Each structure stands twice: as C-alpha cells, then as structure tokens.
Amino acid sequence: MLLQIDRINTYYGHIQALKEVTLHVNPGEIVALVGANGAGKTTLLHTISGLLRARSGRILFQGQDITKARAAAIVRAGISHVPEHRQVFGTLSVYDNLLLGAYQRYRRDGRKAVQRDIEEIFDLFPRLRERKKQMAGTLSGGEQQMLAIGRGLMARPKLLLLDEPSLGLAPLIVRDLFQLIASLRDRGQTVLLVEQNARAALKLADRAYILETGRIVLEGNAHELLEDPRVQAAYLGGHALAA
Numbered sequence: 001m002l003l004q005i006d007r008i009n010t011y012y013g014h015i016q017a018l019k020e021v022t023l024h025v026n027p028g029e030i031v032a033l034v035g036a037n038g039a040g041k042t043t044l045l046h047t048i049s050g051l052l053r054a055r056s057g058r059i060l061f062q063g064q065d066i067t068k069a070r071a072a073a074i075v076r077a078g079i080s081h082v083p084e085h086r087q088v089f090g091t092l093s094v095y096d097n098l099l100l101g102a103y104q105r106y107r108r109d110g111r112k113a114v115q116r117d118i119e120e121i122f123d124l125f126p127r128l129r130e131r132k133k134q135m136a137g138t139l140s141g142g143e144q145q146m147l148a149i150g151r152g153l154m155a156r157p158k159l160l161l162l163d164e165p166s167l168g169l170a171p172l173i174v175r176d177l178f179q180l181i182a183s184l185r186d187r188g189q190t191v192l193l194v195e196q197n198a199r200a201a202l203k204l205a206d207r208a209y210i211l212e213t214g215r216i217v218l219e220g221n222a223h224e225l226l227e228d229p230r231v232q233a234a235y236l237g238g239h240a241l242a243a
Contacts, residue, residue: 001060002027002190003048003079003159008057010040010047017043019214021057025159030181030191032205032222034198034235040214041194042084045161048192049081050074062158075104080157084164084194086148090137094128097136097147101154114154121150124180142173149180153189160184163194178204198235202226210235 003025010018017040025031033041046052048059050071059067066074075081080101089097098121099106102114122129125146131139136147145165152160162181166174178200184191195201202208205222210231218225225231 001025002062003192004058004060005044005048006058006060008044008047008054008059010043010052010054012043017214018047018054021211021214021216023209023216023219025190025192027158027190028185028188029206030185030193030204032201032208033192033194033211034196034201034208034231035211036235037196038213039211041196041211042163043214044211045081045163045192045194048074049079049161051081072104075155075157078156078158079161080152080155080159081161082148082152082163082165084167086141086144088136088139088144088147088151090135092136093133094136094139094147095132097151098128098154101151102156104155117154117156121153124153124183125150142169142177145169145173145177146180153184158190160189160191161194162191164196165193166195166197166200174200198231199226202231 001024005021005023008018008021009016021044033044035041043052047054050069054067058065061077061079066077098118102117106114127143128146128150136144139147165177181191182204193201193205202222202225207220208222208225209216210218
C-alpha cells in the first residue's frame with residue numbers, strides 16, 4: 001500500500017470539511033475521487049500534501065506517518081500535487097516552470113539528471129517543446145494543464161495528485177488529457193485523481209471513491225461504480241451508459 005488515509009478530519013476554522021475519511025492507494029494504480037463541488041475533494045488533496053493540517057486521523061505514505069509533515073518534506077518523500085486551476089508561473093518560460101518542478105531534487109540529482117527529465121517531459125508533451133521559451137501565461141488552457149502536469153512529474157513523484165485536470169477545457173482536449181493520464185499509469189506512475197467529470201474519471205480509474213459533504217459514501221472498482229444506479233443517478237444524469 002503506497003498511501004493510507006485513516007479517519008481523517010479536516011476543518012476550516014469551526015467548519016468541518018472532511019469527516020472520518022478513510023481510503024488507500026496501491027502502487028501503480030489510478031484512484032479517482034469523485035464528487036460534486038464542495039464535497040471536499042480538493043480539501044483532501046490539500047490535507048495529503050500538507051497545505052492543510054488534519055485535526056485528527058493519520059496519513060501514512062510508504063508506511064511513514066506524514067500527517068504533520070510540512071509540504072516541502074512531503075514533496076521530498078515522493079508526493080507531487082498538481083493543483084486546481086493549474087497555477088503555472090505565468091511570467092516564467094515553459095522551461096523555467098519545469099525547472100522549478102525539480103527544485104527539491106536539483107542539488108541531490110544534479111543538472112544533467114534534471115535536464116534529462118525535462119527532455120522526457122518534452123517527449124511526453126511535444127507541444128511544450130515547441131513552446132519551451134514562451135511565457136507560461138500566454139499558453140492555452142490545455143497547454144497550461146500539460147505544463148502543470150509536467151512540472152509535477154519533474155519532482156519524480158511516487159504519487160501524483162491531480163486536482164480537476166479537465167476543468168475549463170474543451171471536450172477534445174479533455175479526451176487527449178485523459179489518454180495521457182492513462183499513459184502515465186502504463187509508465188508505472190501512481191495517480192490519485194480528483195475529478196468532477198465522473199464519467200471520464202470512472203472510465204479511466206482502477207478504483208474510485210465517491211465523496212459527499214466530506215464523507216466517503218461509496219467505494220470500489222471504478223467500472224462497477226460506473227454502472228451503479230446510485231452513481232448514475234447522482235453524477236451521470238440517471239441514464240444507463242453504453243457498453
């Protein structure tokens with residue numbers, strides 16, 4: 001088990017956002033976290049990555065307790081967070097954004113290793129290679145999402161947290177993006193995917209959790225949940241899906 005979350009409770013002031021949340025992620029799988037706006041999906045990712053502190057419960061990563069660890073230490077441990085709305089450094093070039101993704105490992109691994117990884121990101125996202133000197137803020141939404149994922153991968157994470165990667169993107173770009181995420185699994189990358197597009201997320205993932213008002217209400221095989229009448233009624237318009 002790569003990540004284990006045990007009965008996490010997270011608050012914003014006096015308002016409880018996560019309630020006894022328990023889940024796990026195994027190495028090499030894509031796990032989807034599905035739910036409506038305000039369900040607590042982003043809060044959970046922020047809690048895992050150390051941007052928020054859980055009031056109670058435990059987070060174990062590779063068997064080590066990281067519940068109270070600082071965000072930088074969590075990155076060093078092997079968790080990389082690609083945030084909602086991409087949050088690239090708009091006034092920096094594509095290349096420099098990728099370089100910043102390796103900040104925590106630059107001194108340890110050296111310039112040649114980091115440069116080699118940047119070339120791998122360019123192989124994965126050829127469009128970024130074409131725009132490597134371009135300011136990130138001038139990229140299209142889809143290109144910025146590619147850059148945000150590439151920047152996250154530059155940390156060489158054991159676990160990649162993806163927060164709403166399809167948000168605001170055209171359907172064709174979303175299709176290509178989810179194909180890319182599937183290819184990351186083929187490369188051995190473990191992914192915890194937060195996604196409001198339940199249909200796309202459940203088609204992609206190995207397992208999934210359904211989050212409602214801060215609680216896990218359903219969990220299981222993603223394809224089985226895709227066919228679950230309760231999930232269809234709540235997130236897929238109530239219509240049976242084509243085979």
